[in-house]
Amino acid sequence: MELPNIESAGADDRVVIVGGGQAGAECAATLRMLGFAGPITILSEEPTHPYSRPPLSKGYLLGDVTSTDLYIRPPATYEDQRVEVRLATRATGIDRDTQTVRTDGPDGDDDVSYDWLVLATGGRARLLPDARAHAAPNVHTLRRLADIDEMRAQFTPGARLAVLGGGYVGLEVAAVARKSGLDVTVVEAGPRVLARVTLPVVSDFYERIHKEQGVDIRTCRFVDSVEVGADGRAVAVKLSDGVTLPIDLVVVGIGMEANDELAHDAGLAVDGGVVVDEFCRTEDPRILAVGDCTRHPCAQNGGLRRVESVPNALEQAKVVAAALTGNARPYDAIPWFWSDQYDVKLQVVGLCPSHDEIIVRGSADEGRSFSLFYLKDGAIRAADVVNNPRDFMVAKKLVAMQAEVDTSRLADPATPLKELLVAATAEAPGNGSRDG
Amino acid sequence: MGRVVFIRADGVKTDTTAENGQSLMQVARANLVPGIVAECGGELSCATCHVFVDEQWVSLLPPKSEEEEDMLEVAAAEPTECSRLSCQVKFSPDLDGIVVTVPAVQ
Numbered sequence: 440m441e442l443p444n445i446e447s448a449g450a451d452d453r454v455v456i457v458g459g460g461q462a463g464a465e466c467a468a469t470l471r472m473l474g475f476a477g478p479i480t481i482l483s484e485e486p487t488h489p490y491s492r493p494p495l496s497k498g499y500l501l502g503d504v505t506s507t508d509l510y511i512r513p514p515a516t517y518e519d520q521r522v523e524v525r526l527a528t529r530a531t532g533i534d535r536d537t538q539t540v541r542t543d544g545p546d547g548d549d550d551v552s553y554d555w556l557v558l559a560t561g562g563r564a565r566l567l568p569d570a571r572a573h574a575a576p577n578v579h580t581l582r583r584l585a586d587i588d589e590m591r592a593q594f595t596p597g598a599r600l601a602v603l604g605g606g607y608v609g610l611e612v613a614a615v616a617r618k619s620g621l622d623v624t625v626v627e628a629g630p631r632v633l634a635r636v637t638l639p640v641v642s643d644f645y646e647r648i649h650k651e652q653g654v655d656i657r658t659c660r661f662v663d664s665v666e667v668g669a670d671g672r673a674v675a676v677k678l679s680d681g682v683t684l685p686i687d688l689v690v691v692g693i694g695m696e697a698n699d700e701l702a703h704d705a706g707l708a709v710d711g712g713v714v715v716d717e718f719c720r721t722e723d724p725r726i727l728a729v730g731d732c733t734r735h736p737c738a739q740n741g742g743l744r745r746v747e748s749v750p751n752a753l754e755q756a757k758v759v760a761a762a763l764t765g766n767a768r769p770y771d772a773i774p775w776f777w778s779d780q781y782d783v784k785l786q787v788v789g790l791c792p793s794h795d796e797i798i799v800r801g802s803a804d805e806g807r808s809f810s811l812f813y814l815k816d817g818a819i820r821a822a823d824v825v826n827n828p829r830d831f832m833v834a835k836k837l838v839a840m841q842a843e844v845d846t847s848r849l850a851d852p853a854t855p856l857k858e859l860l861v862a863a864t865a866e867a868p869g870n871g872s873r874d875g
Numbered sequence: 876m877g878r879v880v881f882i883r884a885d886g887v888k889t890d891t892t893a894e895n896g897q898s899l900m901q902v903a904r905a906n907l908v909p910g911i912v913a914e915c916g917g918e919l920s921c922a923t924c925h926v927f928v929d930e931q932w933v934s935l936l937p938p939k940s941e942e943e944e945d946m947l948e949v950a951a952a953e954p955t956e957c958s959r960l961s962c963q964v965k966f967s968p969d970l971d972g973i974v975v976t977v978p979a980v981q
Contacts, residue, residue: 777921833949
């Protein structure tokens with residue numbers, strides 16, 4: 440592929456990164472690792488230095504992990520690396536003509552000028568339409584460290600928790616809550632949990648696991664209302680089937696909305712996310728975007744996609760840092776995800792909405808380990824691997840090479856996946872065993 | 876507190892200071908050591924923080940969990956007896972001076 444002419448940053452150019460999450464932090468660090476020595480500023484709304492979000496709904500909520508453990512890098516590293524981090528500072532507008540970002544921070548308003556602006560604004564938890572419900576001190580969403588700190592104090596044994604939404608976040612919270620002795624009901628509007636991210640065989644597996652762990656899962660029901668008492672606390676959740684669940688706390692996990700308003704207000708294209716090309720560039724050559732907030736080209740399936748995942752944030756951050764330091768390369772890494780619930784680790788690689796064949800390896804109906812492979816035109820394009828990190832690592836390679844394998848052996852857990860990889864590698868074009 | 880030395884695949888050494896209880900992965904990230912990718916942030920999900928521990932230190936490390944063994948077996952760089960996931964090795968005073976080599980690929 441011929442690379443377009445991509446301008447790199449001058450030695451003294453100032454890079455301003457809006458957003459102090461994983462994507463923003465990694466962008467700054469990678470710029471330094473690649474030798475960029477110019478000024479870098481991170482503007483972060485959060486009161487703390489960049490931290491890792493995945494453990495929030497797992498180890499941190501459970502209390503196994505401290506907030507210091509969550510730091511992506513210790514605060515001192517930013518100082519050592521001359522990366523200015525302005526905490527509790529919101530970017531309120533971009534003036535593209537003067538190349539400045541308006542900010543609102545602890546010391547009031549300020550204009551920060553940039554030569555290169557990286558939007559790493561991430562997303563926010565989607566809310567219920569009823570604002571009164573969210574004002575209740577026992578109704579929580581989950582995105583930030585502070586959300587967990589508030590919620591955790593209410594995670595007492597015997598407390599009745601309603602989790603609204605059966606996605607990854609909701610199910611991870613349900614798992615921690617059961618471990619902590621709470622009484623848990625998961626309410627999902629769709630016909631099954633994880634409907635947005637996987638197929639029924641995996642959804643059924645997770646519903647079984649959660650039921651085995653004592654979670655009450657109610658699908659095909661949405662929330663009519665959250666009833667709030669005179670003291671402002673939520674007391675019950677009324678469901679669309681007429682059932683009222685008395686509760687002590689509620690966690691709302693109904694998805695993420697991209698923070699794309701800053702880009703939109705600056706006249707940049709947004710489409711449920713900041714629209715960027717494969718080099719993470721917006722239409723403004725001086726403004727780039729990375730991470731959860733982007734809608735970017737899907738190198739595997741074509742079209743644009745938005746992905747909520749750490750590996751995506753890291754890869755895009757590296758793509759931007761590479762471009763700014765004169766080594767431009769497109770973003771073509773295959774996305775992957777993971778989720779830990781109880782003793783069950785799910786690892787997912789690839790996205791293949793248009794698969795035409797699925798292969799189940801092992802049994803989803805019993806035990807706690809199996810895999811699901813998504814094929815298109817005979818090639819492996821994605822995989823959901825449950826409790827088998829070894830198979831997952833091989834699956835990543837099979838997906839990357841779009842391997843065509845003997846599907847009966849793929850379905851047989853007694854056949855080591857590595858054997859299929861070796862066979863597929865020998866068969867692959869360019870390895871001499873097959874012409875053309 | 877003590878010293879951890881990271882040797883990159885190209886031979887460049889980085890001398891770092893580690894706090895007790897910090898994982899070697901955290902130490903590497905704090906010091907911007909290239910090659911420690913650590914995509915999952917230490918949740919034993921990615922095997923991208925693989926290191927080769929210098930032989931003399933291997934016996935001082937706590938044993939690997941089954942999960943770590945599984946992940947290592949399929950790490951991008953061929954694992955050896957000295958392979959560890961750096962997120963699983965916590966620094967302690969008896970590891971003062973430990974030397975680890977970062978593989979060329981993760």
